[in-house]
Amino acid sequence: MRILIATDWYKPVINGVVTSVVNLENTLRAQGHDVRVLTLSPNVHSHEDEHVYYLRSISINKIYPNARIIYSNARKYLQEIVEWKPEIIHTQCEFSSFFMAKRIAKRLDIPIVHTYHTVYEDYTHYFAPTVGWGRNIVTVLSRLVSNRVERLIVPTEKVKKLLRSYQIEKPIDVIPTGIDLRRFQEKYSREEIEAAKSRLGIPLSNKVCVSVGRLAKEKNDTELLTYFKEAAPKDCTYLIVGDGPYRDTLERQAAAMELQGKIIFCGMVQPEEIPLYYQMGDIFLCASSSETQGITYMEAMASGVPVLCRRDECLSSVIIDGVNGRYYENYEQFSEAFNRILYDGEYAFRLAENAVVKANEYTMETFATRVMQTYRTAICRETEQKMPSRKVV
Numbered sequence: 001m002r003i004l005i006a007t008d009w010y011k012p013v014i015n016g017v018v019t020s021v022v023n024l025e026n027t028l029r030a031q032g033h034d035v036r037v038l039t040l041s042p043n044v045h046s047h048e049d050e051h052v053y054y055l056r057s058i059s060i061n062k063i064y065p066n067a068r069i070i071y072s073n074a075r076k077y078l079q080e081i082v083e084w085k086p087e088i089i090h091t092q093c094e095f096s097s098f099f100m101a102k103r104i105a106k107r108l109d110i111p112i113v114h115t116y117h118t119v120y121e122d123y124t125h126y127f128a129p130t131v132g133w134g135r136n137i138v139t140v141l142s143r144l145v146s147n148r149v150e151r152l153i154v155p156t157e158k159v160k161k162l163l164r165s166y167q168i169e170k171p172i173d174v175i176p177t178g179i180d181l182r183r184f185q186e187k188y189s190r191e192e193i194e195a196a197k198s199r200l201g202i203p204l205s206n207k208v209c210v211s212v213g214r215l216a217k218e219k220n221d222t223e224l225l226t227y228f229k230e231a232a233p234k235d236c237t238y239l240i241v242g243d244g245p246y247r248d249t250l251e252r253q254a255a256a257m258e259l260q261g262k263i264i265f266c267g268m269v270q271p272e273e274i275p276l277y278y279q280m281g282d283i284f285l286c287a288s289s290s291e292t293q294g295i296t297y298m299e300a301m302a303s304g305v306p307v308l309c310r311r312d313e314c315l316s317s318v319i320i321d322g323v324n325g326r327y328y329e330n331y332e333q334f335s336e337a338f339n340r341i342l343y344d345g346e347y348a349f350r351l352a353e354n355a356v357v358k359a360n361e362y363t364m365e366t367f368a369t370r371v372m373q374t375y376r377t378a379i380c381r382e383t384e385q386k387m388p389s390r391k392v393v
Contacts, residue, residue, distance in 0.1 A: 155293035178367025210281030215244035301355035324354035
């Protein structure tokens with residue numbers, strides 16, 4: 001099948017949308033499909049790189065951190081895509097690339113399947129003066145997009161319920177994003193892990209907590225700093241892997257809490273190094289409740305690292321409390337679970353072992369197979385709608 005994936009976010013950007021897109025693209029291509037990507041250039045120059053079309057764009061960073069918008073229609077590349085004749089378009093974002101995809105779909109009379117990745121209600125502080133205004137904007141945008149596609153894909157029931165609350169009636173398929181399990185289940189040697197700790201200045205005898213992800217206000221990392229300060233023993237180091245608009249604030253907060261030397265802000269690391277950082281951890285921490293699925297939870301689980309996270313509906317089918325991870329809703333719950341995982345080796349081992357088993361449900365192959373089923377359903381539905389109705393005599 002000829003498949004066009006349209007996304008505002010793509011490599012070298014690192015976030016959950018890019019991870020989902022790249023995993024899907026690679027797996028579909030491995031299964032023999034012809035896949036191309038339409039995305040935004042990181043600058044004002046359009047270019048083509050093998051199967052990827054980068055359309056020139058400009059920054060709209062003041063509206064949303066690192067966001068960009070298409071600067072021209074790049075007719076040359078759009079015409080090339082039209083001549084290639086994709087059979088379906090899979091959009092991944094609700095902005096520039098979506099409207100480019102819509103133009104192509106109209107020219108070719110083909111369906112669009114759209115994945116709704118982001119709970120924008122948790123991001124209204126970037127673009128709206130009040131939460132109420134923000135929800136209204138999000139509702140209108142979500143309806144606008146859904147009315148222009150054949151089917152929607154969401155990663156969890158949490159997102160499906162949210163879209164239904166916006167009175168969106170399009171068919172919605174719940175398909176959890178797949179991850180490359182092999183990357184995270186290949187174990188580093190003790191020597192490699194100790195060498196990495198030494199490079200970062202972590203005493204080899206210390207317990208290590210790790211968080212991975214974009215540093216933004218809605219991720220609730222301030223709570224983890226506060227809880228870590230109160231609950232963590234002296235022989236414990238907290239690795240925060242990632243970057244984002246809230247990093248400077250978090251570093252100032254850590255300094256004000258006198259956590260220098262106990263918290264290490266690693267910044268962005270190369271994707272191929274991420275498994276090593278997970279495996280340095282004795283526990284994975286996350287306080288976000290703005291996730292649609294939480295790929296980092298699954299990566300940590302696949303790496304065999306016990307997960308401790310704030311309870312969130314999106315994780316209801318992923319983490320079973322006390323079986324393959326732990327939830328918390330207040331400091332007392334956090335402190336109890338935190339210290340038990342760090343200092344009850346048998347308990348931590350059992351959580352980690354169960355986590356690896358659960359992570360095996362989220363393979364890229366399963367993900368791609370289910371997405372292909374949605375594509376075929378969308379194409380069949382589109383074909384049925386085009387057929388003239390038969391009059392009964």
